[in-house]
Amino acid sequence: KQEVTQIPAALSVPEGENLVLNCSFTDSAIYNLQWFRQDPGKGLTSLLLIQSSQREQTSGRLNASLDKSSGRSTLYIAASQPGDSATYLCAVIVPNGQNFVFGPGTRLSVLP
């Protein structure tokens, strides 16, 4: 059974810092991996989708990498801003049933 973990569970950084969020999954046989952000009490906003054949995707200040063999993905946020404060979730698509399995999320606070 695929399990997804995210470290750290919470992170607090001063504005302007570069930071890395980690996502690990137990079964390397995945199709896609998707990163989301969630603001308190709100739905999820898609940030980046990485297909299994890709190693990274970039959007603005965000860069996500994927290493299937080691079961890891990282989300790099450059020059963090207070508006980046949210919970960040990663999800992988498993071949059996082709459904998403979500991690518990990392709660990020960027202090002005």
Next chain:
Amino acid sequence: ETGVTQTPRHLVMGMTNKKSLKCEQHLGHNAMYWYKQSAKKPLELMFVYNFKEQTENNSVPSRFSPECPNSSHLFLHLHTLQPEDSALYLCASSQDRTGTLYEQYFGPGTRLTVT
């Protein structure tokens, strides 16, 4: 309206009530999903519909009953719920269920409280 919308945004219901949650997507997608998000737990997939056909029921109790009349609309009918069913219920859609077409787009959620 754009994206994925959900109504109501907040719902309080007693354990003997019957209510329905509505989801509508304006993206021309073919797959729709219901998720449950409880405090301090990862998102749990509940149901999947692909081209209006239910393809996944993730061992959800029968007091939750989904309905997908067309590719744009998804309902979750609720009856005789329990307090532990209180959670944020999220709807999502994707173009398809392969490759990049599987990118999921979420609605804002319905915050459900069962008293």
